[in-house]
Amino acid sequence: MYGWLWRHTPGPVAVRVLILAVAALAVLAVCFQWVFPAVSPYMPFNQTTVGE
Amino acid sequence: MSGETVTEPAPPSRREARERRGGRVRHTVYGIVGVIGEILITLGVLLFAFLVWQLWWTDVVGNRAQAEIVRELPFEPVPTATPTAGAPAGPVIAPPRRDEPPVMAEPPHATTFATIQVPRWDGEPERPISQGTDRATVLDVLGAGHYEGTAMPGGLGNFAVAGHRTTFAKPFNRVAELQVGDPLIIRTTDNIWYVYRVTSTEIVAPTDVDVIAPVPGDPGAVPTERMITLTTCHPMFSARQRFIVHGVLDYWAPVADGIPAELAGGA
Numbered sequence: 001m002y003g004w005l006w007r008h009t010p011g012p013v014a015v016r017v018l019i020l021a022v023a024a025l026a027v028l029a030v031c032f033q034w035v036f037p038a039v040s041p042y043m044p045f046n047q048t049t050v051g052e
Numbered sequence: 053m054s055g056e057t058v059t060e061p062a063p064p065s066r067r068e069a070r071e072r073r074g075g076r077v078r079h080t081v082y083g084i085v086g087v088i089g090e091i092l093i094t095l096g097v098l099l100f101a102f103l104v105w106q107l108w109w110t111d112v113v114g115n116r117a118q119a120e121i122v123r124e125l126p127f128e129p130v131p132t133a134t135p136t137a138g139a140p141a142g143p144v145i146a147p148p149r150r151d152e153p154p155v156m157a158e159p160p161h162a163t164t165f166a167t168i169q170v171p172r173w174d175g176e177p178e179r180p181i182s183q184g185t186d187r188a189t190v191l192d193v194l195g196a197g198h199y200e201g202t203a204m205p206g207g208l209g210n211f212a213v214a215g216h217r218t219t220f221a222k223p224f225n226r227v228a229e230l231q232v233g234d235p236l237i238i239r240t241t242d243n244i245w246y247v248y249r250v251t252s253t254e255i256v257a258p259t260d261v262d263v264i265a266p267v268p269g270d271p272g273a274v275p276t277e278r279m280i281t282l283t284t285c286h287p288m289f290s291a292r293q294r295f296i297v298h299g300v301l302d303y304w305a306p307v308a309d310g311i312p313a314e315l316a317g318g319a
Contacts, residue, residue, distance in 0.1 A: 001090040028101055036105045041187045045106075047291040048224070048284045049185045049199070049214045051261040 106219050110192070114221025118195045121164055121180045128243045128307050144310030146245060148303030153206035153278070156242045158198075162189045166205055166240040168196060168213070171314050172229055179223040181238070185214045192220045199264050202281075205238045205246045206304055209266035209275040217284040217295070224284040227253070227295050235314040236280060236299050243307040247314060248280040248299040255286050256294050263296045277301075 009016040133144050159165045166181040180195040190197040196215035203209035215224035230250050238246040256263055263283065266275035278301035286295035305312065 001087050003086075031098065031101055032105050032109060036102055037192075039102070040106065040110075041192065043106075044291055045289070046216055046219050046285055047187075047258065048191065048216055048294070049197075050256070050258060050263055050283050050294055050296075 110220045111222060114192075114195075114219075115177075117193070118180055118221050118223070119177060121194060122167055122178050125164060125167065125180070126241055127239070130307060130311050131309075143316060145313050145316055146305035146307075146310035148247070148312075149305055150303050153246065153301070153304040154242065154244055155204050155207040156240055156244075158200065158204055159183050161200070162194065164194060164241075165198075166238050168223075169237045169239070169315065170226075170230070170234070171237070172231070172234045173226045176223075176226065178239075179215070179221075181213055191216060195221065196223050202264055203266065203275075203278070205240055205280075206244065206278060206301060208278055210264055210268055210279045210281050211238075211248075212264035212281040212283065214283045217286070218289055224282060224295075227282065227284055227297055230297055235302070235312070236282075236297075237312055237314060238280075239307065245305045245307060245312050247302045247304070247312050249302045250297060250299045251279075252298045254296045254298075256296055258291065258294055260294070263294075263298075268298055 005020065006016065009019050011019065131144050133142055156165065161184045162182055164180045164182040167178045168181055169178045170176065181198055182190050182194040182196070183198050183200065184190040185197040185199050191214065196213050198204075199212040199214065202212040205211050216222050217224050217227065230253060232250055232252065234250045236248040236250065238248065240246070254263070262269050262271055264281055265271040265273075267273040267277075268279065268281060280297075280299040280301070282297040282299075284295050285291045286293040
C-alpha cells in the first residue's frame with residue numbers, strides 16, 4: 001500500500017519525501033478539523049454528567 | 053577446446069515448477085498480509101493522533117474560544133474606587149447581601165448566562181456557564197453547562213453545573229483541590245454576584261441523578277436551601293465515576309456594588 005504510494009510519487013527521493021510528508025500533514029489536518037470532532041461525542045472517555 | 057562454455061539452464065525439475073506456481077500464491081498472500089499490516093499501523097497512528105487531538109488540541113481551541121465567550125458577555129463594568137490620598141485606585145468590595153436574592157429565568161438552550169470563578173484554582177480564568185449539558189452544543193464548545201430544569205443561580209433548590217475535567221479546556225480540572233468553605237463565585241448576565249461555599253464533595257456512579265436533585269440525595273423533598281452542585285468525571289482520565297461538589301449560597305451582591313471580597317485576594 002505505502003510501497004505503491006512511494007513508487008508512484010514522482011521526483012527524486014527528497015521531493016518524494018516532501019510530497020508524502022505534506023500529504024500526511026494534510027490528512028492529519030482534515031482529521032483534527034472534521035473527523036475527530038465528529039467522532040468525539042461518541043467516545044465514552046469524558047462524560048461528565050450524571051444520569052446517562 | 054578451452055573457452056567459456058555457456059551452460060544452458062537446466063530444465064526445471066518437477067519440484068521447482070511446483071515451487072514457482074506456489075511462489076505466486078505465496079507472493080499474493082504476503083501482499084495481502086502486508087496491506088493488512090499497513091492498515092493496522094495506519095489505524096494505530098490515527099488513534100495516537102486522536103489522543104493528541106483530544107488531550108491537547110481541544111484544550112488549545114477551547115481556552116481560546118471560552119476566553120472570547122467571556123469577553124463578549126454583556127457584563128456591566130465593575131466600579132473602581134477613586135484614588136484618595138492614602139488608598140490607591142482599586143476595586144470596590146461589594147457588601148454582602150443575605151436577603152432574598154434575585155433569580156433569573158432559565159435561558160434558551162446553549163445560551164451563556166453566567167461565569168464561574170474559583171479563587172482556590174489560582175491561575176484559572178473565568179469560565180462560561182451555558183444552558184444545557186449535552187456535549188455537542190455545550191460542554192465541548194461553550195465550557196461548563198447548566199443542567200436544564202435545575203435551579204438558576206441564587207435559586208431555591210440545586211443550581212447544578214457539569215464541566216469537563218480533561219479535554220475541551222477542562223474547566224473543572226482542579227475539582228479535587230477544593231476544600232470545605234472554598235468560595236465558588238458565580239456572575240450572571242443579570243449583573244449579580246452569587247458567592248457559594250463548598251460544603252462537601254463525593255464520588256458517585258454516573259447513574260446517580262440524586263446529586264442534582266433540588267435537595268441533593270433526596271429526590272422527593274421540597275428544597276429549603278439554595279445549593280450549587282458541580283459534576284465532572286472521575287478518575288481524572290476516565291468516565292467510570294463522577295466527582296461531585298456540593299455548596300450552599302453564602303451571599304449575593306449586585307455587580308454595581310463592587311466585587312466580592314473573595315475575588316480581591318481576601319478570604
